[in-house]
Amino acid sequence: MSLLTITFAVVLSVAALVFALGVARKIRSYARTPAPLKIPTTPAPTSSAGVGWRMARELVFFESLFKSSKWTWIFGWTFHAALLLVLLRHARYFQEPVWLPVVLIQPFGTYAGFAMVAGLGGLWARRWLVDRVRYISTPSDHLMLALLLAIGLTGLGMRFVKHTDIVAVKAFMLGLPRLDWQPLPSDPVLLVHLALVALLMAIFPISKLLHAPGLFFSPTRNQADNAREQRHIAAWASALDKKA
Amino acid sequence: MATAAFDTPKLKSYPVIPLVQAGAMSHLKPFVAAAPIQKAIGFPEQLVDDWQDKAIAKMGELLGKYRSLQVYMDACVHCGACSDKCHYFLGTGDPKNMPVARQDLMRKVYRRYFTFAGKYFPKLVGAVDLTREVLDEWYSYFNQCSECRRCSVFCPYGIDTAEVTMAAREIMDSVGMGQKYSNEIIGKVHRIGNNLGIPGPALENTLEGLEEDTKEDTGLDIKFPLNVKGAEVLLITPSADFFSEPHVESLIGYAKVFHAAGISWTLSSHASEAGNFGMFIGNYEQMRAISLRVREAALELGVKRIVVGECGHAWRVAYSFWNTLIGPFDYLDPRYPVPQHICELTDDLIQRGALQFDKEANDSRIITFHDSCNVARASRMGNLPGGQFVIPRRIITSVANHFHDMAPQTIHESTFCCGGGGGLLTDDLLELRVKGALPRMEALKGVVDEHGVNFMATICAICKAQFTKVLPYYGFNMSMVGGVHQLVSKAIRLGDK
Numbered sequence: 001m002s003l004l005t006i007t008f009a010v011v012l013s014v015a016a017l018v019f020a021l022g023v024a025r026k027i028r029s030y031a032r033t034p035a036p037l038k039i040p041t042t043p044a045p046t047s048s049a050g051v052g053w054r055m056a057r058e059l060v061f062f063e064s065l066f067k068s069s070k071w072t073w074i075f076g077w078t079f080h081a082a083l084l085l086v087l088l089r090h091a092r093y094f095q096e097p098v099w100l101p102v103v104l105i106q107p108f109g110t111y112a113g114f115a116m117v118a119g120l121g122g123l124w125a126r127r128w129l130v131d132r133v134r135y136i137s138t139p140s141d142h143l144m145l146a147l148l149l150a151i152g153l154t155g156l157g158m159r160f161v162k163h164t165d166i167v168a169v170k171a172f173m174l175g176l177p178r179l180d181w182q183p184l185p186s187d188p189v190l191l192v193h194l195a196l197v198a199l200l201m202a203i204f205p206i207s208k209l210l211h212a213p214g215l216f217f218s219p220t221r222n223q224a225d226n227a228r229e230q231r232h233i234a235a236w237a238s239a240l241d242k243k244a
Numbered sequence: 245m246a247t248a249a250f251d252t253p254k255l256k257s258y259p260v261i262p263l264v265q266a267g268a269m270s271h272l273k274p275f276v277a278a279a280p281i282q283k284a285i286g287f288p289e290q291l292v293d294d295w296q297d298k299a300i301a302k303m304g305e306l307l308g309k310y311r312s313l314q315v316y317m318d319a320c321v322h323c324g325a326c327s328d329k330c331h332y333f334l335g336t337g338d339p340k341n342m343p344v345a346r347q348d349l350m351r352k353v354y355r356r357y358f359t360f361a362g363k364y365f366p367k368l369v370g371a372v373d374l375t376r377e378v379l380d381e382w383y384s385y386f387n388q389c390s391e392c393r394r395c396s397v398f399c400p401y402g403i404d405t406a407e408v409t410m411a412a413r414e415i416m417d418s419v420g421m422g423q424k425y426s427n428e429i430i431g432k433v434h435r436i437g438n439n440l441g442i443p444g445p446a447l448e449n450t451l452e453g454l455e456e457d458t459k460e461d462t463g464l465d466i467k468f469p470l471n472v473k474g475a476e477v478l479l480i481t482p483s484a485d486f487f488s489e490p491h492v493e494s495l496i497g498y499a500k501v502f503h504a505a506g507i508s509w510t511l512s513s514h515a516s517e518a519g520n521f522g523m524f525i526g527n528y529e530q531m532r533a534i535s536l537r538v539r540e541a542a543l544e545l546g547v548k549r550i551v552v553g554e555c556g557h558a559w560r561v562a563y564s565f566w567n568t569l570i571g572p573f574d575y576l577d578p579r580y581p582v583p584q585h586i587c588e589l590t591d592d593l594i595q596r597g598a599l600q601f602d603k604e605a606n607d608s609r610i611i612t613f614h615d616s617c618n619v620a621r622a623s624r625m626g627n628l629p630g631g632q633f634v635i636p637r638r639i640i641t642s643v644a645n646h647f648h649d650m651a652p653q654t655i656h657e658s659t660f661c662c663g664g665g666g667g668l669l670t671d672d673l674l675e676l677r678v679k680g681a682l683p684r685m686e687a688l689k690g691v692v693d694e695h696g697v698n699f700m701a702t703i704c705a706i707c708k709a710q711f712t713k714v715l716p717y718y719g720f721n722m723s724m725v726g727g728v729h730q731l732v733s734k735a736i737r738l739g740d741k
Binding site: 029034045046067076131207225227228232 | 368
């Protein structure tokens, strides 16, 4: 087995673990941190079903972003929707037999790659062109976009410019979780693509990509407006009642 | 202190997002609380020696106590959706008044001390040490946020800068860097019972005077009861309602509503304040202690209902937090919401046909309504979401003939703060208050030009005081602002007149 295969097998496995454990740790800390006061941004739904619907609209349509900035919404929503299709499309490299919806999504996933890159391009352009957004952008904001863009472009390169040995890649991927390492093609575009994906997974739990789990734990969005009807009290706050 | 000269922004006929002017407001900060003020409410008297360690420890404590803070420190992606939403940015152009940048003042410290990336790659993620310069910047810019939550409406993750501002003020208080205006007022509430520091006898005197004035006006014995045991309703209203113009006009309005509906009511000298500055400084214990006065008064007087007067942040604390802080309210009449807003009470009476009005009495007024930020975005009235927009307007159109809303992007949940909320209603921040009022003034100018509006009704003591002060800077008459119950007061039929 080549050093290359071993290196990538280890790096990808570790990155996936860092991603899964890191995000799980963050989610656990969000879930364990109390929200002592009712702070939904009103008007807010008064029932938990209503909250579910509000969260669904945020998740699927980026409703609040739509209200605030149409350009950011167009680019941001396009990028995320395209990313979802692309990820679903990639599921076929990790399963055998391939799940029917994943088969059906293939053609859409392919072209979504372009939409994803276009969305990222638009988001990056805003960081240069809008003076307010330029002011708040840190180096990591730019690098994050560069990273995603590079992943998208190398992916498109393998699909539309120079194919890689995808059958071998799939065998490699299927072998990873079973620790049954299969040789990885030494195609440089593929290697760059995979290395960057590993980097993305590894930094996910320590970066602003935490906005993904964060959305679900945002009290201004996930609380029902029922403060008068239901007494809401966190443990540390209720301890004050006992002291008094 | 004479305020340094500044230019009042020009009103444009359509809103323009200003270009970033770095440092435009960096000179402005409120007076720091002196030792006696700090001591009175249990904060260190001055900046403590090991303030840096203490501040970081406090931040860690708050991150563990408030999910909002923890999630909001992590979740921001710098998308810029909020960057043109804050009235203080729109009025000043100072980029640190963009919600995201204001939050980043804390986030960059959070990253440095609490995240892997910030510990090992600070430059990359914009993490910095908590230096004296950073602390001073906190003091300046976290006292340029009115906790109005407009940014949280537009953030794709609902990040609420108010939560961050409250945490920052709490951290600064804990190391001895308090804000004079807010902390002095909190001391007064504990010592005397209200923000204005009106002692019981003076309050009694004032209310007697109001009874006489109202008798002169109406020929009727309309009561302003104080400390009446066994009254049906305990009214908790901002103390400004007792002394300030135009606030007092609304207090007279409440009294007339109670009179016309035959509801017995009382004020309390122990809890003669609806406002709760404990929220402004993000201190849960203070907020709770101030609220407890209401519980004590309600139990002492044996009332069946608690009604809250026209006050924005107060209504947030009452509506959203009281049940948590001083509940349960099992000793009150369960047929009524606890607490109930005076507008809910009046509206309910109107809907049931229990009040009659001579709408023509308000014909000289062409009215618009300013949604107060904390009523709009942090509370509700009635049973349906958005009732806080419907009910005050329904009252106005029941008591007056001429009403026009301001531009849709400036009302309801998109309303602009008056510019003086969240503990900033102090003359040492006058420049900020005037400039922060710009978006509201532009929207007002729109309806003044188009419909000849000459009265802006609102239901917040701070809005009323702030607009009275800043309207003249923009060429408007200060008496243009007033309460919803001021309009009610004018038109209500009191029966035997």
